[in-house]
Amino acid sequence: MTTEAHLHIDGVSHRYGDQDALVAVNIGVAKGEFVTLVGPSGCGKTTLLRIVAGLLSPTEGRIVLNGADITSVPANRRPTNLVFQRPTLFPHLDVRGNIEFGLKLAKLAKAERATRIQEVIDLLHLGGLERRRPFELSGGQMQRVSLARALVNRPEVLLLDEPLSALDMQIRLELEVELRRVHREIGATFLYVTHDQREALALADRVVVFDNGSVAQIDRPEDVYRTPASAFVARFVGDANVLAGEVISGKDHGENIAAIHGCPIGPTRHEPGPCSVVIRAEAWAIGNHGSPDSLEGTVLDRVFRGSTVAYRVQLTADGQLVRAEAAAGDPPRAVGDRVGLSCTGEFVVIATMAETDSSQEGTSD
Ligand SMILES: Nc1ncnc2c1ncn2[C@@H]1O[C@H](COP(=O)(O)OP(=O)(O)O)[C@@H](O)[C@H]1O
């Protein structure tokens, strides 16, 4: 996605002093798309959002909107609005006054202001709260007002920097649903930053996974989850098991096989050699110790989660820890039981050559 992108982040790098915060970031966002940008704290998410908003100039690269280079256009002349983690409302103004503020600055006529204010009050279900001041609102209500204040300007691109992360889980889940609805109703392009991978997957049409200032993967949520491009993405999104293994060449020109400690996991198109094998907790079957083609281990702990039971199993061969999930109706295993693990679901092979973090194998817990 290059020329047809609504918003194109084109080769953007940023340095603070001699520290690289962003390194050659390329992201194309289609018109009306909801893209989430997710990565650990300090990986450059806010820096990128500020650059798109025009609050910070990139050291290198361009921001292109509708085909025009806007890199040097000041923030207040861009069709973008930024919503922050903490609501930034004026304490002395009521809800209506807060929403109206930007419209007055833009010198909109009174009738037009009234129409637009009513629109966002309806959109964000703020009816009845118009005369309240910020101290009379809950955290969730304040963040709705912040959203209303950004949307009343009818931005082409709405930028959101962890807008829900200061809220309780219950309110967060409610506002996630609201955000999806608002996005559908207004059809603007949303670029949403979060460090929470669950939220990133739940909200997005496409997810950008960030690792230390660079893009690690851009894909639909289900593809990021099912086919992570690296061990980093596999661990960060959904906390997958990343195990040291090898690809063994197939007999008689058959398919090559991925294996862990000689135990076959399944066929792969990768070339023979060392690899990492990504297997999610739900892809394991927990069988009896000594079952053929299974990895032997000992149950370290067991957590009952209602419909599933989560186990941690320590492999006998090398002490690596494996998370495995069983259905609640499966035969129960106790702490200390010796078991045999076999992969009955999806797995992903990542060539070890390209990996720089294989030293972390087995220590991610
Ligand atoms: N104004 C600044 N001056 C110097 N370093 C900064 C500044 N802002 C952020 N950084 C550094 O840049 C990196 C990226 O920060 P940031 O974009 O805030 O990450 P995130 O939003 O993903 O947590 C971090 O290492 C942070 O310490």
Ligand SMILES: [Mg+2]
């Ligand atoms: Mg940040």
